[in-house]
Amino acid sequence: MLTVLGITAPIFILIGLGFVSARIALVNREQIRGLGAFVINFALPALVLRALVERRLDEVLNWPYLAAYALASLSLFTAGFAVARWLRGQGQSASAILAMGMSVSNSGFIGYPIAVMVLGQTAAVAMALGMLVENLLLIPLALALAEAGTQRGSGGWALLRETGLRLARNPLIIAIALGLLLSLLQIRLPAVPFRVVDMLADASAPVALFVIGGSLYGLKLGGMGGDLVQTALGKLILHPLALLVAFLLLPGVEPQLMVAGLLFASAPMMSIYPILGQRFGLEQRCAAALVAATVLAFFSISGLLALLRWQGLLPG
Template sequence: MFDILTITAPIFLLIGLGYLSVRGGLLGSEQIRGIGSFVIHFALPALLIHSLATRPVEEILNAGYLLAYGLASLAAFAAGFALARWGRREGLAGAAMSGLGMSASNSGFIGYPVVVMVVGPLAALPMALCMLVESLLMVPLALTLAEAGRPNGGGARRVALEIARRLARNPVLIGILVGLGLSLLELRLPPMLLRPVEMLAQASAPAALFVIGGTLCGLRPAGMLADAGQMALGKLVLHPLAVYVAFALVPGVAPELKIAALLFASAPMFTVYPLLAQQYGLGERCAAALVVTTLLSFFSMSLLLGVLPQLFVSG
């Protein structure tokens, strides 16, 4: 148990530090957003570029990993969508956001700091693969369904253009593509560029956790605990379970990558999730789900770390 706490406790202590810094008035929400912007636009892309550019492209484009993680995420999305659409009788937008909350993880801000403490520097590779699934599959799927539910949705062409615009401006996706390009062309960054990229990469995990805590300080789950609890259960239990089953069925994936995928799936939903939902009038409910899921993830991820040796005893 102590070994598990040495992994999870530092993660959530940094989150708590970010929370207390805003709660105590040391930093304001605008400053927290500035740190978050630094992580998204500089630190995480640098981490991805550094990790991918130093690996052969055949190692990066792991078809088995992408297939298993993609199918598992789609299964979790379908469960969340069905529960909201036919269980709670919600519209397309509400169902799509519920599905997204259960299937898209906070891979960069919470998942990576945990995974890197378990599998080491290799963690950046599965993080990039998870982000590909989230950026190119899960978010476009949710936004397409949500836009289709608008009375004045504007048609498929407008939705496709909006999604393409979002992807083209996504700094994390750009970092993945740059890293892939360098690996494909077998190019190496010169030392003058490599060192600042490494320094930015090292700042990504602690800064990201600090931002999570500061962001949670402004969110209030009161009055929405029932829906938030359902979404937390789906994200922290159903999504990892689907990932475990999918990787058991897809051969040829290394055990350490399976462990990484399971840990990434066990992370709460990403921090911009309430912002995506806000444009459909669902911001408060999704913010409540983010708070509850993040708090519960301390216990669920600690439990998962305790049973990992049994889950992958046969490799």
């Protein structure tokens, strides 16, 4: 449990700094939203671009693992969207963002540090494969559904066209497309542009966590209970369970890679989750869900590590 605490403690400290800064009026709500816009428009696209161009796709592609991870994550996304949209009566944009929170992990800042401590270099391969699924499938799908939900009264073709234009202007989608193209063509960025990308990418995590803390100040939890329960339960419990079922249905994944996948799937949602929700006015709801899931992940991941060690799948 100390392993998990050592990884999550800096996250809570940065969130706390943001909350205290907003509480004592060092920053106001508009400044918090401005920092969020910086993350979504510059830092996060740079993070995705760096992740895609740093390695060749054919160096890490493991098709059985990719298929299992994509099947589990997409199945959970679909189920989460359906429950939120038609069972709980949420709007389309809110349902899409909620479903994304259930199915996209904080791979870089929680999943990877835990996995690399217990599995070594296998963790890097699992993170690269998971980020392919998240950045090329889940995040674009969630943003497309959320954007479509903002188009009121449009016909089918007009809706499709407007959503496509919005996505084409989205810096995150542009970064995914550019990174994938550069990776496929095996083109490396020159030193100076790569350094700029690297600096922006390094800013994404601390600024995003600071923004989360600032967004939590003044938050009213009334009416959010259902969202918090669905998102946290889906991300911390159902996502790793769905992946375990997918591994059983799609054999061919080596045991150590399976363990790494389960650790990544059991991590809370990505730290920029509230930033993605900001575009649709959902940043406070997303921030509350992220904090709740991160707190609970301390217990759920510790339990998973103990179970895996009991089964003899981890070093003693």
